[in-house]
Amino acid sequence: MQSFHEWYNQHKNNCTCGREHEPLPTEVFEIGSGILEKLPPFLNKKQLSRPHVVYDKHTKKAAGEAVETLLDKAGINYTVSLVPENEQEDVLADEHAIMHVLVEAPAEADCMIAVGAGTLHDITRFASYKMGIPFLSVPTAPSVDGFNSKGAPIVMNKVKKTYQTQAPIGLFAEIDILVEAPQAMVAAGFADMLGKYTSLADWKFSRLTADEPFCDASYHMTKEALENCVNHAEKIAVRDAAGMEYLIAALIQSGMAMSLFGHSHPASAAEHHLSHFWEMKFLKEDRKQLLHGEKVGAACGIIAEHYHNNKQWIIDNSPAKEQNSVADILEEIPSGEEVRRILKLVGGKTTAEELGIAQSWVEEGLQEAHHIRDRHTMLRLLNEQKRASNT
Ligand SMILES: [Zn+2]
Structure with a gap:
């Protein structure tokens, strides 16, 4: 199968719209069974040594624990945020969730890892962008098309607005996890x-x-x-x-x-x-x-x-x-x-x-x-x- 980068560049090169197109911001797309193991070596290669992992109680079980085990094994010093649910038992990409992550992330964190579906990605995308550090994507369900885009729809005072922030530098879609998605x-x-x-x-x-x-x-x-x-x-x-x-x-x-x-x-x-x-x-x-x-x-x-x-x-x-x-x-x-x-x-x-x-x-x-x-x-x-x- 053609790689995502080849596919992107082929379309980009054939484009006649005349606009300036940026190179793809995401450096690696790993999709397959067992690919999560490639995450620690990628961090090493990028010289990222203090990841802050972001998940909720469901995605912690789905993939967060597996990510932690791999980071432990690789001897990488990481921190975590478990984003709490609101009264409706929802996790929203709102001011509370973002503050939660920003308060818990240590100042020396040099990247974040989003473990979850769309909402966890939006929270992590926005928080990491505000800290001026990159983030990596570990989708736990194939539920939205926003994992690798820059837009972060954020709810503030119960109103939703989309901010252009950043795309992940790496995306690790572990199929063994996705087949378990609801x-x-x-x-x-x-x-x-x-x-x-x-x-x-x-x-x-x-x-x-x-x-x-x-x-x-x-x-x-x-x-x-x-x-x-x-x-x-x-x-x-x-x-x-x-x-x-x-x-x-x-x-x-x-x-x-x-x-x-x-x-x-x-x-x-x-x-x-x-x-x-x-x-x-x-x-x-x-x-x-x-x-x-x-x-x-x-x-x-x-x-x-x-x-x-x-x-x-x-x-x-x-x-x-x-x-x-x-x-x-x-x-x-x-x-x-x-x-x-x-x-x-x-x-x-x-x-x-x-x-x-x-x-x-x-x-x-x-x-x-x-x-x-x-x-x-x-x-x-x-x-x-x-x-x-x-x-
Ligand atoms: Zn959509």
Whole structure:
């Protein structure tokens, strides 16, 4: 198999967008069975001798203890933070969790190791960035595409904002750990990938109709990752070693596409905005959080349906010279029903109702979610122009 670096460089070199693309910030991607053992030698090679390991009570058991054993064996002097849960038994990437890690990390720590899924990565990414030290990634579940991106969505005063911080210098995806990940987290990772059906469509739309920055290489990288995932849905559903390799590779590829572009455009549009809208509602009501990917998957089905239901209106209200291209973009989006069918293949929840999200929040979200980000999605067009023409 082509290495991630070769794949990245091939796309980067074929890119015609004209933007300046950085070299890949992550130096090594290790995926496989038994690869965790490569972590201490990598630290030695980078002359990092005081790692601060960050996990929660679940990921401590899943992989944290194994990391500690390996560091012990290698004679590396490390410290740890066990990030506590809040009253809803959630670990959030919020001001409390970040302070917890910053208070516990010794001043002489020269790197951090994130052991966990998306949230633990965001906490570690942000805290290590603020300390001016690098971090390494040890994913415990293939549940999001953000492991190797720079964006850290942080909750402060119950409001979520994404900061551009840093990508890990090394990523160690131990397949023996990933095959033990809970089924819901695997389904969530798969669903986060499916969300690219609508995010890619919205990105092309915003480029055509609002001249938003675009990168063809980053677009194709994300599309390839999405196809790799959907084509191997049955294997991913079984959660065996091969399936988990396909899924984590696709999630890493999506993260790489964001790295190449420098922003989340390829991987996140109206479906993520709807998901964030619900998340804010949950935060304000102190409700136990849902998995990121679960919300994105359900939102993708809803957005796909919404776009298809308003297809002609979207085309008619796009600039005249772009109407044919907009029709093509809409044609490429699968129906809501098809999105839900694919989600089901991996055993994911497919509707807002199944997730316990009220219909009123679905409707309110469809009206309001475009305010979450300043992007010219089709949802924004529908809401702003439809509203303007109704007044
Ligand atoms: Zn996502």
